[in-house]
Amino acid sequence: MGLQEVAVLGVGTTRFGVYPDKSNIVLAREAGVAALKDAGISFAEVGEAFVGYLFSTPMTGIRAMKEFGLTGLPATHVENASATGLVAFRDAAWAVASGRCDIAMALGFDKMSEAMRGGGRGQGRDSIDNVILPAAYFSLWGMRRMHERGTKPEHFAQIAAKNWNHGALNPFSHRQPDHEVTVEQVLKSRKISEPVTAMMTCPVDDGAACAIVARKDLARKLQPDRPLVGVRASVLQTETYSRGHIFMGPVVGPPSMTRDTGKQAYEEAGLGPEDMDLVLVHDAFANEELEYYELLGFAAEGEAEKLLEEGHTKLGGRIPFNTDGGLIARGHPGGPTGLAQIHELVVQLRGEAGRRQVDGARAGMAQLVGGGSVCAITILQRD
Amino acid sequence: MSEASAERVPVEAGFFTIPDDPSASPQLLGSKCVECGEYFFPRRPICARCLAHGCEDVTLSSRGTLFTYTYVHFPLMNSQRADHGGYGVGQVDLPEGPRIQAVLSGGENDFQIGMEMELELETLRQNKQGQDVVIYRFRPSTDGEA
Numbered sequence: 001m002g003l004q005e006v007a008v009l010g011v012g013t014t015r016f017g018v019y020p021d022k023s024n025i026v027l028a029r030e031a032g033v034a035a036l037k038d039a040g041i042s043f044a045e046v047g048e049a050f051v052g053y054l055f056s057t058p059m060t061g062i063r064a065m066k067e068f069g070l071t072g073l074p075a076t077h078v079e080n081a082s083a084t085g086l087v088a089f090r091d092a093a094w095a096v097a098s099g100r101c102d103i104a105m106a107l108g109f110d111k112m113s114e115a116m117r118g119g120g121r122g123q124g125r126d127s128i129d130n131v132i133l134p135a136a137y138f139s140l141w142g143m144r145r146m147h148e149r150g151t152k153p154e155h156f157a158q159i160a161a162k163n164w165n166h167g168a169l170n171p172f173s174h175r176q177p178d179h180e181v182t183v184e185q186v187l188k189s190r191k192i193s194e195p196v197t198a199m200m201t202c203p204v205d206d207g208a209a210c211a212i213v214a215r216k217d218l219a220r221k222l223q224p225d226r227p228l229v230g231v232r233a234s235v236l237q238t239e240t241y242s243r244g245h246i247f248m249g250p251v252v253g254p255p256s257m258t259r260d261t262g263k264q265a266y267e268e269a270g271l272g273p274e275d276m277d278l279v280l281v282h283d284a285f286a287n288e289e290l291e292y293y294e295l296l297g298f299a300a301e302g303e304a305e306k307l308l309e310e311g312h313t314k315l316g317g318r319i320p321f322n323t324d325g326g327l328i329a330r331g332h333p334g335g336p337t338g339l340a341q342i343h344e345l346v347v348q349l350r351g352e353a354g355r356r357q358v359d360g361a362r363a364g365m366a367q368l369v370g371g372g373s374v375c376a377i378t379i380l381q382r383d
Numbered sequence: 384m385s386e387a388s389a390e391r392v393p394v395e396a397g398f399f400t401i402p403d404d405p406s407a408s409p410q411l412l413g414s415k416c417v418e419c420g421e422y423f424f425p426r427r428p429i430c431a432r433c434l435a436h437g438c439e440d441v442t443l444s445s446r447g448t449l450f451t452y453t454y455v456h457f458p459l460m461n462s463q464r465a466d467h468g469g470y471g472v473g474q475v476d477l478p479e480g481p482r483i484q485a486v487l488s489g490g491e492n493d494f495q496i497g498m499e500m501e502l503e504l505e506t507l508r509q510n511k512q513g514q515d516v517v518i519y520r521f522r523p524s525t526d527g528e529a
């Protein structure tokens with residue numbers, strides 16, 4: 001059996017936001033119970049679990065799993081920075097694809113608001129790594145692109161405004177503006193690091209999300225009346241060496257990592273960018289999304305601005321990006337982020353996305369980069 | 384002229400030199416692969432390019448070219464100095480090959496991609512022993528300086 005014989009059986013997520021009164025364990029239970037309910041199974045049927053988070057102490061994942069019952073199942077902690085959720089999903093999908101179990105769970109949770117209360121990453125030990133604000137690293141991409149391509153801050157603001165406005169249509173989105181967010185408003189928000197403004201960045205979030213995968217034949221039997229969403233590819237890469245690689249300081253990897261990982265995902269899926277109906281990417285900072293248009297093959301080199309200007313990447317366009325609001329609006333707690341992307345893909349491919357439904361969506365892609373660095377990509381397709 | 388007489392210690396050891404003469408440029412401590420000749424910063428015993436073991440220690444050029452930069456509108460993390468409204472961050476390509484990501488010294492409008500940059504030391508704070516804790520950063524080169 002291979003990955004092509006695996007389907008998503010159920011998904012669940014909390015709305016991301018700041019929840020001072022809810023622990024990680026409570027958030028994880030809410031998302032997990034929602035996914036079990038959506039899958040229509042009992043936790044006793046889950047054969048293996050992969051749990052991802054960034055900001056809690058060791059063992060927290062195993063403790064969270066106990067909320068569903070103590071069945072003795074093998075459970076493994078997964079951590080790959082921002083890409084954690086998609087990596088947990090990959091492990092769950094392969095646990096089924098390898099024949100190790102029939103049903104597997106990927107669960108992610110985090111309370112970034114608690115981690116930030118400690119002062120954030122900069123207040124740690126003395127080190128060269130610890131002085132620069134994380135936003136700076138993606139801003140460095142943005143400034144280089146403006147230099148090479150003549151890109152304007154308005155382009156980045158247009159992406160941010162689009163994703164805020166997508167968030168307004170998603171009940172699970174942290175940011176749900178009650179008015180249309182404009183390019184001017186994004187540009188006028190507080191300066192963070194050139195060319196990025198506050199409204200071009202993701203919020204601080206708590207939350208949890210969960211996906212349950214199963215053998216396709218089993219999924220068909222359990223859910224005969226529902227469109228089957230199959231896993232076509234779920235891949236993970238670290239960086240390959242090229243001259244000018246930055247080793248010192250927290251790094252976000254060369255942009256080419258997304259191109260290489262995307263290429264592998266398309267090859268394994270037997271699909272190309274022309275087959276995708278929606279795409280979810282790591283827009284922790286708005287300028288990243290513009291790069292991914294090209295790196296994932298949706299625009300030729302130097303043509304990303306044109307794709308954006310012509311409105312092709314918003315809902316109703318040819319290839320909508322971040323239909324759920326992306327990291328900028330839906331939110332980005334850390335561990336659950338990739339599983340919230342899986343939630344959005346599955347809901348869209350089943351045709352259950354309501355006001356933000358992409359007409360006739362049959363295939364979609366989720367991409368995340370994580371510091372260190374890694375890139376994870378999953379492609380799902382409706383049968 | 385030297386501005387202070389306090390002894391200078393690195394924020395983290397093993398990454399850069401601290402010259403006795405405060406007006407002299409510090410240097411980054413790097414490695415060169417004995418097999419393929421690739422240069423690296425920071426030091427590493429195994430070549431990331433050809434995977435050969437046994438890189439040799441080198442010191443790297445103090446000057447390079449600005450590949451990209453940004454200006455952060457927040458105080459520098461881990462610094463106790465009050466004069467930081469914000470700071471530049473950049474990536475500088477050294478002639479040997481390594482690209483160095485570091486804080487830049489200068490104002491919001493002082494940087495241009497492609498300009499020549501020069502390494503210097505910045506004092507983050509004083510430690511309990513009264514020593515200046517320093518980190519490296521780059522500043523736009525001032526040509527003609529002795």
Ligand SMILES: [Zn+2]
Nearest residue numbers: 416419430433
């Ligand atoms: Zn070598």
